[in-house]
Amino acid sequence: MSTLKDICEKIEKYRSKVVSSLSEISDLDLACKTVIEQNLKDPKLPNPLSAVKIQAIIDYMYEQVNIGNWKEVRLFLRKTITITSYVRLLAHLKCIDTLSNDSIKEALRIIDFGILFGCPVDAEPKLLQACATSLHSALTIVCETSGVSTRSIFNNDIDLKNNYLINLTILDVISCPTMESFFREHILAEKPVVLDNCISHWPALTKWQDQNYFIKLAGLRTVSVELGKDYTDSKWTQKLMTIEDFIKNHIFVPSSTTGYLAQYQLFDQIPELKNDITEPEYCCFSDSDDCIDIMAWYGPKGTVSPLHHDPKKNLLAQVVGEKQIFLFSPQETERLYPHKHELLINTARVDPRKPDLEKHPKYKEAKGYICVLKPGQMLYIPPKWWHFVESLSVSFSVSFWWE
Structure with a gap:
């Protein structure tokens, strides 16, 4: 000491x-x-x-x-x-x-x-x-833990149900593809896929199951937490708080206001956490020499990222809990009703869980994919592909973005 x-x-x-x-x-x-x-x-x-x-x-x-x-x-x-x-x-x-x-x-x-x-x-x-x-x-x-682990607050009875009114296909799951096949069939073809058995060596898969691990390691560190239903909500805001306060007030005890550590550069701020993960080798297929952006997504059951798209390639690694994800190709853009405001132009107005077909009638013609991402799996999301993400339990995900 x-x-x-x-x-x-x-x-x-x-x-x-x-x-x-x-x-x-x-x-x-x-x-x-x-x-x-x-x-x-x-x-x-x-x-x-x-x-x-x-x-x-x-x-x-x-x-x-x-x-x-x-x-x-x-x-x-x-x-x-x-x-x-x-x-x-x-x-x-x-x-x-x-x-x-x-x-x-x-x-x-x-x-x-x-x-x-x-x-x-x-x-x-x-x-x-x-x-x-x-x-x-x-x-x-100086850190006192609560003695509560993630395992005791998971909802483990989760089934994938294709009942969302449109033509959805369950996304393929493949086990640890070769570099060549991943490049040819998914990078070049711009086709999403769930990758299995690629990150089973990560210490995070066991260490991060217990939320007290974060409190012991970095409970006193200050982070910026999103508060509200999602970033399109008029009541959405951000607040600085310690990781310990975030876990105790939003993970252990669900709050009336959802707290989400979303798209956050946690591993740059706290390098000790980066020791628990490894950059996937599939990220080597890059068109530039820029560094890979590594983001943390940590929150309780029910956190949502609205239907949106990003400009970079994305590998979303699921470490704790499960997430349900809807995906649509860029060709479906017109049927998804993007916001017209410049700041939200990459975000759609449709909620694929409960689409309002009176407001968005073209959506019933949209074709997409759906999956439940489980711990130890990664989802490859090609650039410009629309995706909607919902946490089905307490969840910690890590995204790797690259050009």
Whole structure:
């Protein structure tokens, strides 16, 4: 178990790298840049007084990055949040005498704020993640678990019923195809399929069955949780909360408001979880050198992703629980009634579980596929294919997106 001194020494080692990253925020105003530089270059700083100034800079940067479209935010503003979050963490650790539940929770809150709203600095891309790793060794002494496992809250009596009013075909399931056949019959042919026996070696298939595993590993980490029926709902919103609070309030005890950790870069924020999975070899069929996007989907029974399509190839791996999925080819687009609003143009108005044929009469002519994805299986979804996803139990899925 790491002591406060051990953790401080590990985190202090990154100071020189952070100093070298100051050139990455050269566009920052002189007053803010001077305060940051002083706190990084003076070994006696930061102290409680300078921590107040650093927090003021963080608050100001947060206001700046939330003005206008997130995609148009200038990178130096987000890099400033990353750097100042590191300095704020140093100040916090200098101001405490011992590790406690509250002190560790505050340290991780500072780190996660920087990860969520900042962005990597070139000099040390995983700076804040590395700082969090230094603190993880102390998590077990401050996290209390509830003693409830996923197995006790599953609905295990699930049957696939083709009673959705249209011509649906049960999707093929194939066992661990060769690379050549997968490329020829599914990548090139743009044909969806369920893959079996491809991820049976993942430690996640056993470890993630018990939700207390997440609490013990990273219960104090802050994540952004979607609240509401789905993202097309007018009441849909997002809220920051710890993983422990999310599990206890939305997994163990179903809430009146559905909470969903959806399309979330959990493995970038908490690299320790990535050790439980492996990137599928089928993702090697890429048209670019870009990194594969790995997303987490974690929530209770009843979470829904409305009928929509994505621009990239997608392997959706089911780790915990089961999901029912409807799929339609791009040729069926007109019969699915896409939203006309620019922000929802990749989302359809039809709910394939209960289609309203008076509003959407063309839907009865649509042809699609349906499957129930079980733990240890992966679903290949070609680019632009429409898919509707519903959790039939507590569920944890991992998606791999690539060009």
